[in-house]
Amino acid sequence: MQQISIPIRAPTWVSTRRLLEQKLADSLKCIDLKQLKQLHAVIYKYNLQTDPYFAPKLVSGFSLCRQMVLAVNVFNQVQEPNMHLYNSLIRAHVYNSQPSQAFWVFFDMQHRGLWPDTFTYAVLLKACCGNYSLKLVQMIHTHVEKLGFYSDIVVPNSLIDCYFKCGLSGVCAARKLFAVMGERDIVSWNTMICGLVKANELREAHRLFDEMPERDIVTWNTILDGYSKAGEMEAAxxxxxxxxxxxxxxxxxxxxxYCKAGDMEMAMILFDKMPAKNVVTWTIIICGYAEKGLAKDAISLFEKMEATGLEPDDGTIISIFGACAESGLLGLGKRLHASIQRTGYKCSTPVCNAIVDMYAKCGNLNRALTVFNGMANRDLVSWNAIIQGLAMHGRGEKALNLFSRMIQEGFAPDRVTFIGVLCACTHAGFVDKGIHYFHVMETEYGVLKEIEHYGCMIDLLGRGGRLTEAFKLVQSMPMEPNVIIWGSLVGACRMHNALEDAKEVLHHLIKLEPADAGHFSMLSSIYAAAGDWNGVSSARMQMKSTGTQKPSGASSIELEDQVHEFTVLDKSHPNSDRIYEVIDGLSLHLKRVGYVPKETAKVFS
DNA sequence: ATAGGGTTAG
Incomplete structure (x- = not known):
């Protein structure tokens, strides 16, 4: 590029530079790619693109605009990058979810003989959090301790935050570090409280809340969230x-x-009363209604939000689709999808994944497939969502086809993929195929078998009538069987009338869930079927002593934006006489065309 | 450091 001559007189030059500095700082505040590109051109014109002030700022700017290629370009033009520039590139990679690149830059900077500072470590720790890798955090912790960087409180604070994001062992490490910190600021306390709340240690969090010397609004909000997540709304x-x-x-x-507690009345009172709402607030209240199956209210609130001119963001859209998928609100889902298409919103991969999942869970597999096939960038989650959706609705063959296609396209399947694959085999009745996948998932794909996979396999074998193999698998499992394992086993015994086996399995279930009356009622019907009336009365007695009654499983159907729930022998609907008339007619018709209902079901009902 | 956020067996 032709170099443009620099203004001759110093004062002008100084003021031009000042102006550019000001403009760049402003454009970093409001992220606008167009403006940034224009500014970059001007900076280039004055040959300032490698300037120690401008280069790091440009890197940050491009990274905020998700333009990593441009950011790396700016970096590469500088012959001898200083620590500032390195730090800005590391931060850029972390911000754009490229933690491994961040670590490469970190190694490169040490290679060049530059010593990382506290800022570098703080940013790198953020990258560790994204990976949830306790080992990486510990590595940095020892590194930092040796260099004496503890003097800057930002470092131990970020370490605590990172430890909390690394699971249970991380919580202990965080406690230990907090205990030995010589000096603590309000952020240290808030980070600790927040981490404890997330780890369900509400009492300990509250103790710190009482102990700390001063509290700010973040402290209050965090402890508030703790109580509301625990469902203790009075305390909150x-x-x-x-x-x-x-x-x-x-x-x-x-x-x-209040939404999570199902108290929409209180939620709405506060919603009306609060002074200023943002997209997050709207998302919360819309999802609250959607999760309760109240599609009409959810849709009208969604329209009100649109009317206020607030733009839904990825978070809003993903949350609402998630709520639709959960309660089967196809109507709201379609409405939101249409609105997104109308406004020309550019759907990111996570947004598309949420749409695919919503259509799949609501049973509209054709739409799910259309959206899936139309996606520009699919990731592992996209494949998992569509495979799972197809498997759930009995299209096992199609699900397995897609699994082969995903392997062909070079995706590495993970634990979730195999849950979908095994589930597909179960619903399509491919018992031997399932056994094959269960074997190769570890040997060929290096995915460890977890309890969920064993659960799928026991279900697969059990439904396929191979009870002996199912029992053998439970015995050979490297982990303790849980409620789900025993539950699917008892289901299989029911299905194949293996009463003695069912009794044994039920005793395991009762040991794990002594308060669940359902197990005793099933046990009593097994005794009844065998004519053992002593057994029946003892099971009945135990059932009474449990006291708690689990709500029975319900089915739901969506009619005119309203979800209706119903259970076995439900008579609560005003038109229930008419409904049962239709059902009786249907079953009569089924019998006439030769359908024989399973006799075994009668024994247990 | 605080509110909503994609895939997970029955």
Whole structure:
């Protein structure tokens, strides 16, 4: 590129530079790629693109605009990058979810003889969190300890945060580190409280809340969230009233808590009362109604949000589709999908995944496949979602075809993929194929067998009538069988009338879930079938002593934006006489055309 | 450091 001459007089030059600095700082505040590109051209014109002030800022700017190619280009033009520039590139990679690239840059900088500073470590720790790798965090912890970087409080604070994101062993490490910290600021306390809340250690979190010298609004919001997540809404409300000031997050946290508790009345009262709402608040209340199956309210709220001019973001869209998938609100899902298409919203991969999942879970597999096939960039989750969806609705063959296609396209299947694959085999009755996949998942694909996979296999063998093999597999499992394993085994025994085996399995279930009346009622019907009336009365006695009654499983159907739920022998619907008339007619018709219902079902019902 | 967020056996 032709170099443009630099203004001659120093004062002008200085003011031009000042102006550019100001403009660049401004454009970093509001992320606008067009503006940034124009500015980049001007900076280039003045040959400032390798300047120690401008280069790191450009890297950050491009990274904020998700333009990593441009960011790396800026970096590569600098002959001798300094630490500032390295740090900005590391941060750029972390921000754009490329943690391994971040570590490569980190190694490269050490290779060049540059020593990382606290900022570098803080940013790298963020990359570790994305990976949830305890080992990486520990590596950095020892590194930092040796270099004496503890003096900067940002470092131990980020370490605590990262430890919490690494599972149970991380929680202990975080506690230990917090205990030995000589100096703590409000962020250290808040990070600790937040981590404990996420680890379901609410009492300990509250103890720290009481102990700490001063609290800010973040502290209050965090503890509020802890109580609302634990379902303790009275305690949360008390804190909400007591706190010195409230912001959108405080109100939204409370609304979310009431939604999760199913108290839409309180949620709506707070929603109406709060001073300013943002997209997150709207998402929470819409999902609250959607998860309760109240599609009409959810849709009208969605329309109200659109009317206020608030733009739904990825988070809104993914959440609402998720809620639709959960409660089978195809109507709301379609409405949201149409609205997205109308506005020309550019769907990211996660958004497309949510749409595929929604259509699949609602049973509209053709639409799910259309969206899936139309995706520009599919990731592992996309494949898992479509395979799972097809498997769930009995299209096992199609699911397995897609599995082969995903392997052909070079995707490495993970634990979730194999749950879908095994589930597909079960629903299509491919018992031997299932056994094959169960074997090769470890040997060929290096995916460890977990309890979920054993669960699928026991279901597969059990439904296929191979009870002996199912029992053998339970015995050979390297982990303790859980409720789900015993549950599917008892289901298989029921299906194939193996009463003695069912009794044995039920005793295991009762040991694990002594409060569940369902197990005793099943046990009593088994005794009844065998004519053992002593057994029946003892099972009945035990059932009474449990007290708690589990809600029975319900089916649902969506009619005119309203989800109707019904259970076995349900008579609650106002038109239930008419409904049963139709059902009786249908079963009469089925019998006439030669359908014989399974006799075994009678023994247990 | 705080509110909503994609795939997970019966």
């Amino acid at each position: 409300f008390e804190l909400f009233q007591k706190m010195p000031e409230r912001n959108v997050v405080s109100w939204s946290t409370m609304i979310c808590g």
